[in-house]
Amino acid sequence: MARPEMKSLRQKQLIEATLESVAKHGLHHTTINTISGLAGMSSGIISHYFGGKQGLIEATQRHLLEQLKQALLMRVSGHSLTPKQRLMMIVEANFTELQRSTPATKTWLSFWSQAMHEPGLARLQNINSQRLYRNLRFSFRQLLNDEQATNAAKQAAAMIDGFWLRSALSQTPELAFAQAEHLCKAFIETLVSTPGENTCQ
Secondary structure (H helix, E strand, O other), X not given: OOHHHHHHHHHHHHHHHHXXXXXXXXXXXXXXXXXXXXXXXXXXXXXXXXXXXXXXXXXXHHHHHHHHHHHHHHHHOOOOOOHHHHHHHHHHHHOOOOOOOHHHHHHHHHHHHHOOOOHHHHHHHHHHHHHHHHHHHHHHOOOOOHHHXXXXXXXXXXXXXXXXXXXXXOOOHHHHHHHHHHHHHHHHHHHHHOHHHHOOO
16 A cells, blocks of 8 residues: 555544544543554554644544535535525535434534634634534525525524534434434524524514
8 A cells, every 4th residue: 555545544543543532531531542542553653643632633623524514515516406405405414424423423522612722623613613604604695685694594503503412412312313403404494484584683
């Protein structure tokens, strides 16, 4: 295997090991040793590829962000979708099997908590929030006026994030996530069907 391919493979394995470690031990108790042990690699390789634990943690969050992005692109690229259909695809992309898996949910929850103290994680979380808002607003603007589209995008983003969080913390997350996706879609349906009545002024 060529060296760039080996590097990419090892980085992917270390990111997957980080997700697993955070799921098992939490972010605070995840260490270079717990990650390297799960990956079956020496601890020094983390510093070699990522500059240390913090670099790997941020790379792991970027991985989850990239998966969110790709999940949406997979649903919309090459398809002739109405604005409402695209809005539904945005919801689906946030509730994929990966994003509601135990490693991903526990890692996201840890990231959100730690983002208040780590500028690098806070920056990545802001990118995530703004990307969701902009994607929603792009489609809402094709159905509503500018003010209504802005308000609708803010409301829908809060609904998606809020339901995702409640589902991740639920004692029955699989059922909760399925209901959450359905309710988010129903909320968007209401926003675009009666725009003047359901967007805050």
